[in-house]
């Protein structure tokens with residue numbers, strides 16, 4: 001949608017500040033189109049080069065994206081807090097919201113008993129921590145990772161998976177560098193990459209993970225980093241299979257020019273075995289978050305990797321935020337050691353599996369090949385996203401538009417089963433397939449394109 005906001009300014013700095021202020025005020029919403037360079041230049045009485053420079057600066061900071069004939073648009077989540085929350089459509093009164101990829105709060109282990117035990121044994125107040133990682137946490141995390149085949153001799157702790165990924169990219173790459181990401185891939189990662197002034201190169205993903213051909217093409221395009229989701233890929237539910245891991249390890253073997261990042265955010269919730277790529281390249285990192293099994297509010301992930309990569313992340317943290325609170329680290333240790341918590345996580349995984357498999361089966365019975373092998377999301381191909389979202393809203397369902405996750409992949413919508421009860425599955429499957437003309441066996445056959453900015457439209 002073209003925005004009704006008057007961009008002002010006579011220098012590139014003033015023009016970009018005016019756009020930023022429009023985003024902050026909510027007058028320029030995600031997806032809004034900025035005026036064409038020449039039109040705005042004529043309007044403001046400046047040269048097109050001045051406007052082009054302003055747009056370039058906004059692009060490098062991840063506020064806008066330029067997508068060929070679609071023009072320059074405000075990105076889905078520009079890294080500037082808007083006063084009015086214009087990021088998502090308003091909640092549907094009386095409707096069901098299955099758009100947020102949060103874990104089901106009903107299935108998260110209660111923290112109260114662990115906090116009480118922690119309080120009882122907390123001891124005197126601590127000062128500035130000398131070590132980034134508590135020895136107990138390092139030992140437990142190391143055991144768990146080693147059991148899954150991840151060499152965990154070197155590890156540190158970050159404020160969640162995305163914080164770890166941000167620190168890794170910032171430590172290894174420079175603005176303008178290209179990062180290979182799964183397409184479709186996690187929207188927040190696409191937003192982060194844009195905000196760091198990096199470029200994305202999409203790698204098609206099927207149920208077994210990123211395709212070998214896609215990774216090969218991304219390497220040929222000169223990417224400096226590759227981010228792979230180990231299991232519960234967001235949005236498709238893909239999990240890297242043993243065969244795919246073998247093929248990718250062979251392809252990546254010894255690539256000294258590439259930083260390999262694995263994101264195992266589902267961790268203990270994932271039901272399929274881990275097939276890690278860790279160690280295939282000299283510079284690698286494996287990040288495992290506690291958000292999905294134990295709660296996103298814990299903001300903690302462990303990051304294992306080669307010595308130089310871990311040292312860069314830990315060393316940079318030391319001169320900045322410092323470390324992840326040892327109170328929080330102790331809480332995670334307490335959760336990891338508790339057999340009752342492990343049982344709750346197992347039951348949560350069962351529940352997600354039933355709901356996800358149930359929805360995929362109900363859609364298959366209606367001729368739609370949806371994807372959702374692991375995790376909490378189902379990716380449903382649709383002929384047209386706007387039509388699908390509107391039809392679903394009319395039927396009382398709010399789903400996430402696929403465009404937030406796609407670069408060149410085919411249209412789809414994302415359904416998070418965490419907010420879906422099993423009893424709702426038939427009604428949602430019906431709404432997702434209503435009005436389709438014949439079966440749509442859509443999948444990952446989307447064209448292989450590279451070098452584009454993360455899609456924002």
Ligand SMILES: Cc1ncc(COP(=O)(O)O)c(C=O)c1O
Pocket residue numbers: 101159160161162163186229233234263265289290291296300301
């Ligand atoms: C692919 C992926 N990685 C990581 C996360 C969670 O990251 P964090 O540990 O920052 O909460 C999510 C959450 O939805 C995700 O989808």
